[in-house]
Amino acid sequence: MPRKRKRRMKLPNGFGSIKYLGAGRRNPYAVYPPVTDWTPKGPVTPPALDYVKTWEAGYELLTAYSIPSRTISPMLCTATEPWRSSGKRLRR
Numbered sequence: 001m002p003r004k005r006k007r008r009m010k011l012p013n014g015f016g017s018i019k020y021l022g023a024g025r026r027n028p029y030a031v032y033p034p035v036t037d038w039t040p041k042g043p044v045t046p047p048a049l050d051y052v053k054t055w056e057a058g059y060e061l062l063t064a065y066s067i068p069s070r071t072i073s074p075m076l077c078t079a080t081e082p083w084r085s086s087g088k089r090l091r092r
Contacts, residue, residue, distance in 0.1 A: 008055060015066055018058040027051035031058040
């Protein structure tokens with residue numbers, strides 16, 4: 001009986017994907033960037049960024065690829081300031 005592959009956690013939306021291509025390859029995992037183009041027939045899959053030996057290596061590559069595109073606005077306020085500015089009263 002063939003060995004089952006390890007189940008991995010799902011990647012977040014807009015992060016990209018890692019696809020298993022088969023056992024007879026030198027680099028069996030393909031790393032794809034997130035889809036940005038759509039047609040009436042469906043999404044247009046962009047070309048693979050790279051082919052890697054392990055899923056973990058693909059995850060590292062995808063993380064390095066997606067970090068510059070994800071910008072987190074610096075929040076210079078505390079957790080209670082949005083409620084203070086909205087006029088709602090906090091219960092204690």
